[in-house]
Amino acid sequence: MEIKFNEEALATVNKIIARYPQGKHKSALLPILHIAQAEFGGWLSPETMDYVASILNIKPIEVYEVASFYSMFNLKPVGKCLLEVCRTSSCWTRGAEDVVKHIEKRLNIKEGETTKDGMFTLKTVECLGSCGTAPMLQCGASYHENLTMEKVDALIEEYRAANKQRSYTDLDYKNTL
Amino acid sequence: MGKKLLIHNDKVPNIHTLQVYREHGGYASVEKALKSMTPNDVVEEVKKSGLRGRGGAGFPTGMKWSFLAKPEGVERYLVCNADESEPGTFKDRYLMEKIPHALIEGMITSSYALGAKTSYIYIRGEYFYVARILEKAIEEAYAAGLLGKNILGTDFSHDCYVQVGGGAYICGEETALLESLEGKRGNPRIKPPFPAIAGLYGCPTVVNNVETIAAVCPIVMMGGDEYAKIGVGRSTGTKLISASGHINKPGVYEIELGLPVEEFIYSDEYCGGIINGRKLKAVIAGGSSVPILPAELILKNDKGEPRLMTYESLSEGGFATGTMLGSGGFMVYDETTSIVKNLYTLARFYHHESCGQCSPCREGTGWMEKILHRIVEGHGKPSDIDLLWDIQRKIEGNTICPLGDAAAWPVASAIRHFRAEFEEYINNPSKIKDVKHYYSVNQLAGA
Ligand SMILES: Cc1cc2nc3c(=O)[nH]c(=O)nc-3n(C[C@H](O)[C@H](O)[C@H](O)COP(=O)(O)O)c2cc1C
Ligand code: SF4
Numbered sequence: 001m002e003i004k005f006n007e008e009a010l011a012t013v014n015k016i017i018a019r020y021p022q023g024k025h026k027s028a029l030l031p032i033l034h035i036a037q038a039e040f041g042g043w044l045s046p047e048t049m050d051y052v053a054s055i056l057n058i059k060p061i062e063v064y065e066v067a068s069f070y071s072m073f074n075l076k077p078v079g080k081c082l083l084e085v086c087r088t089s090s091c092w093t094r095g096a097e098d099v100v101k102h103i104e105k106r107l108n109i110k111e112g113e114t115t116k117d118g119m120f121t122l123k124t125v126e127c128l129g130s131c132g133t134a135p136m137l138q139c140g141a142s143y144h145e146n147l148t149m150e151k152v153d154a155l156i157e158e159y160r161a162a163n164k165q166r167s168y169t170d171l172d173y174k175n176t177l
Numbered sequence: 178m179g180k181k182l183l184i185h186n187d188k189v190p191n192i193h194t195l196q197v198y199r200e201h202g203g204y205a206s207v208e209k210a211l212k213s214m215t216p217n218d219v220v221e222e223v224k225k226s227g228l229r230g231r232g233g234a235g236f237p238t239g240m241k242w243s244f245l246a247k248p249e250g251v252e253r254y255l256v257c258n259a260d261e262s263e264p265g266t267f268k269d270r271y272l273m274e275k276i277p278h279a280l281i282e283g284m285i286t287s288s289y290a291l292g293a294k295t296s297y298i299y300i301r302g303e304y305f306y307v308a309r310i311l312e313k314a315i316e317e318a319y320a321a322g323l324l325g326k327n328i329l330g331t332d333f334s335h336d337c338y339v340q341v342g343g344g345a346y347i348c349g350e351e352t353a354l355l356e357s358l359e360g361k362r363g364n365p366r367i368k369p370p371f372p373a374i375a376g377l378y379g380c381p382t383v384v385n386n387v388e389t390i391a392a393v394c395p396i397v398m399m400g401g402d403e404y405a406k407i408g409v410g411r412s413t414g415t416k417l418i419s420a421s422g423h424i425n426k427p428g429v430y431e432i433e434l435g436l437p438v439e440e441f442i443y444s445d446e447y448c449g450g451i452i453n454g455r456k457l458k459a460v461i462a463g464g465s466s467v468p469i470l471p472a473e474l475i476l477k478n479d480k481g482e483p484r485l486m487t488y489e490s491l492s493e494g495g496f497a498t499g500t501m502l503g504s505g506g507f508m509v510y511d512e513t514t515s516i517v518k519n520l521y522t523l524a525r526f527y528h529h530e531s532c533g534q535c536s537p538c539r540e541g542t543g544w545m546e547k548i549l550h551r552i553v554e555g556h557g558k559p560s561d562i563d564l565l566w567d568i569q570r571k572i573e574g575n576t577i578c579p580l581g582d583a584a585a586w587p588v589a590s591a592i593r594h595f596r597a598e599f600e601e602y603i604n605n606p607s608k609i610k611d612v613k614h615y616y617s618v619n620q621l622a623g624a
């Protein structure tokens with residue numbers, strides 16, 4: 001994969017940089033890393049991070065140290081659909097452990113693993129601000145709330161059929177709030 | 178029905194659009210402030226209102242605003258804290274998603290009061306779709322002349338931008354947030370200097386919660402004195418409470434401060450009681466960082482008086498028998514809940530979220546998670562309870578930012594009020610297998 005933003009992505013990046021005062025363009029780092037992750041396969045490879053550094057004219061180490069601090073940046077490849085199940089208190093009281101076990105069984109993977117076909121990765125995460133609609137999972141920009149096993153099954157089928165990478169920056173988000 | 182000032186229009190179709198929002202009186206505070214008040218008038222009204230920060234600490238907003246340094250020729254910033262990552266808290270998301278213009282209006286009116294030409298809304302990265310909703314609202318506001326140069330034909334010009342985070346609870350701490358907004362790791366800064374003196378890019382900065390900023394609009398419209406008449410004592414106005422856990426009606430409720438806790442839990446207007454009519458066991462009233470209280474202490478204080486939803490009433494009795502209003506993340510646990518297992522989920526959370534700068538927090542949160550893990554797995558030792566107690570004591574007060582305290586308090590309060598449950602798990606590990614830790618998903622779906 002060639003690591004270079006297409007024209008559309010580059011226009012967005014430049015728009016973001018313009019939000020910050022002269023000389024403070026490093027502020028744009030997090031939003032640009034999100035775009036880079038979405039554009040270059042769902043994770044941040046060293047090449048991708050070096051490229052972002054070159055765009056912002058900062059040292060690569062400044063990108064690595066930031067990318068490794070925040071949990072939304074994947075430093076290793078993940079499946080096309082990263083299923084992030086909340087496991088914190090309110091979700092736990094309403095059955096988050098069941099959801100994790102159900103997905104593990106259904107996809108035949110353990111938490112943290114990716115299916116052989118590269119379609120799904122299962123991850124547990126901390127409170128996503130959806131405690132009133134627990135249990136829940138996030139995939140890309142979409143929140144899936146008030147989960148039942150049937151809903152989880154339907155979601156997996158839908159994602160498998162669509163066969164596309166899901167990113168936080170997707171516009172076609174779904175939520176149930 | 179209590180008075181509602183923030184989300185009274187949440188069910189109006191298309192209230193997220195500028196047109197419908199304005200048809201329902203939206204942006205009147207911008208109009209009023211910019212055309213008939215000086216910035217200082219606005220600050221004075223906010224002072225009179227008694228509004229206290231809705232992000233968790235409850236610091237008086239007017240006072241915070243008056244601390245803002247105003248050196249000649251130096252930019253000032255307003256930064257909105259929309260990081261909302263405190264477990265149990267989802268009120269800001271609701272407000273921004275349903276009525277995005279309520280926040281944008283507050284950003285403009287507040288920035289006028291503070292003399293800020295630029296403001297940023299720092300929103301947690303997971304809320305990406307909410308950031309889109311805000312960005313759309315901002316675009317509409319620019320097109321209508323409510324943002325940009327010479328707003329509504331006045332001398333006041335203002336730009337407002339949204340910035341997404343990367344998934345880190347610590348970025349809700351205001352100085353970590355500023356670091357993150359500058360494109361760095363979210364390591365809290367040593368204070369002083371406070372942001373009011375040296376904040377974003379070293380310039381004077383006010384950081385306020387989403388709900389705090391939205392509340393400025395009704396305050397400007399009704400006047401600070403009128404606003405202060407709502408509520409009890411120094412807990413003025415309305416507050417958004419996000420309720421979750423074992424209740425019949427989880428969700429976001431706007432209450433008048435002073436509502437009895439018992440009414441909030443059991444009334445059909447709010448939480449609607451406990452699922453399946455079960456008994457209440459415990460409540461975490463203000464987000465995961467505040468002390469957990471057993472049923473008898475959350476409904477009544479240690480003097481037997483009904484506990485009210487106010488900053489003062491909830492903290493009555495100190496940490497021995499009280500708690501805090503915090504962010505308004507109200508988590509309810511019924512009689513089936515394992516307090517120890519629940520605490521383990523919280524200890525794991527704080528360990529995961531510690532930024533690692535201070536050793537008491539970095540190491541202490543790790544040890545607390547590890548010890549709680551072995552207890553819930555049935556390998557606890559009798560000495561573990563005192564060990565947990567010692568560790569949390571060594572964290573509290575010994576760190577750069579309050580995350581350390583926030584990690585310590587849940588552990589301390591769980592041991593203080595539910596020590597017998599820890600002992601039971603440690604003495605009879607086989608019992609743990611029998612404990613129904615939580616509702617299964619299908620049990621709830623049927624309920
Ligand atoms: C670990 C930690 C996390 C915090 N998270 C948030 C948050 O998500 N949202 C928020 O508004 N305040 C949060 N705060 C409080 C902020 O530091 C700050 O007090 C608040 O944004 C001030 O706004 P207010 O006065 O309007 O409440 C957090 C504090 C700490 C120590
Ligand atoms: S208390 Fe914890 S989160 Fe706060 S600065 Fe220290 S290590 Fe970081």
Ligand code: FES
Pocket residue numbers: 086087088089090091092126127128129130131132134136264265266
């Ligand atoms: S506890 Fe799961 S979203 Fe808050």
